[in-house]
Amino acid sequence: MSCTHPDSFRNYSINLTLVNIAVPLTPETKGLIGQHELRAMKKTAFLINVARGKIIDENALIKALKEDWIAGAGLDVFETEPIDPNNELWFTA
Numbered sequence: 001m002s003c004t005h006p007d008s009f010r011n012y013s014i015n016l017t018l019v020n021i022a023v024p025l026t027p028e029t030k031g032l033i034g035q036h037e038l039r040a041m042k043k044t045a046f047l048i049n050v051a052r053g054k055i056i057d058e059n060a061l062i063k064a065l066k067e068d069w070i071a072g073a074g075l076d077v078f079e080t081e082p083i084d085p086n087n088e089l090w091f092t093a
Helices: 006-015 035-040 058-066
Strands: 018-021 046-049 072-075
Touching (some): 035 058, 058 072
């Protein structure tokens, strides 16, 4: 499925098991994936981000991974780069 508008993603996220983020960072996409979207995804869902780090609320993602809201995440980008060696994402399943 392809979503062309941030609101489209919010409407469909509950049914997704694999989300691959590949959008530009704009005012509309900054924080596109936050606590609400992560909680709406299936527990078996994986989130992949190869776009821009600030599209995902990193604190919400850390919480989602620690509390098993989703199965996992594959990240090529982070809110702050280079990623801090003490960033909790290094230590989250």
